[in-house]
Amino acid sequence: MKLSFILWLAQILPQPAADPLCLATTVYLEARDQSELGQRAVAEVALRRRDSGQWGESVCEVVTARKQFAPTIVHPGLRMKNLQAWERAVQVAFQAQQDWQLPAGERREVVPGASHFAALDLANPAWATAPRVATIGDHTFFRVQRLTPPAAPASVASHHLAP
Template sequence: MIKAFVFALAALAVAVPAFAEVKQDNIRRLVKLEKRGLQSTTKTHLDGLITPVSTGAARGFAYDAGWLARQPAANGGTQWQCLAEALYFEARGETVRGQFAVAEVILNRVDSPRFPNSVCGVINQGTGRKYACQFTYTCDGHPEHINEPAAWERVAKIAKVMLSGAPRALTNGATYYHTHAVRPSWSRKFTRTAAIGDHLFYRAGYRLSSN
């Protein structure tokens, strides 16, 4: 059954457009699910494990302001807009590396069953309840304005590159982060995966030791 399942997955990979790929780690995840007794996997779930890759997005890719400056001006649809706005209001004062790291967290959440399955869904989760949302700027009751064109141009490019399939190599799968200025209660339980700029990054899973 497992071989048949992997063969079916491979067939799906061939069937999707040429600008997409199925990551090897996702194939391994699906095989593990099959071993645990998963009898069927919906096309929607499989599609969620297919990462679009732009032919030029990752060419010469670097977490570098110079590389980013050479990329064309970015625009896109609703999901791009949501990600760019989140990076602007959450991390525009960070380094390029730090902004990419925040983008990783958002996209890691999209891939996680713990969170909504779209960029806008992740970013707006909890919005409507003041200060009860995941990203404070969406629920603090204050209007948000983009007043720094250069900062917007930079995060817009980062959002485009990340949505086009750039690697997520900075946070080791993090789905949470906070600034050095605070210490939320969950940070004492989750596994810290990285420290980049003004942010500390974590993924869910209780620590085995405090050492």
């Protein structure tokens, strides 16, 4: 299935029904080659950004904010071929959203306070001097005190572009 189809489908689905699809797509594109913990951390960053309201009011708005996550950086014609990885990303997205509905003190947070992440072997964004929360697999997660607006440098690295 093509990324463009998934993004189109997310646009026509009503909210909040589209959010799990957008979150699963982001987990797949950003972290399909990572552990479940790493995938969960990516989902958590997107959910935390939604809660901040700076990148949008929904998960779909957050992950499609200009140059913030892979759905806006990867070519829309990308074919998402790995069905097993897609199924895992969907499970992680639904579990993360379900957990995120709990009160903040009851959530099982993987990267508490993290609002950004990067694969530092491939990218060195300006905000990478912020406090590090954790490194999980290829990603380092950061707590950026003053969240940057959507025009900030991309938080994803090109190694996630291969199917």
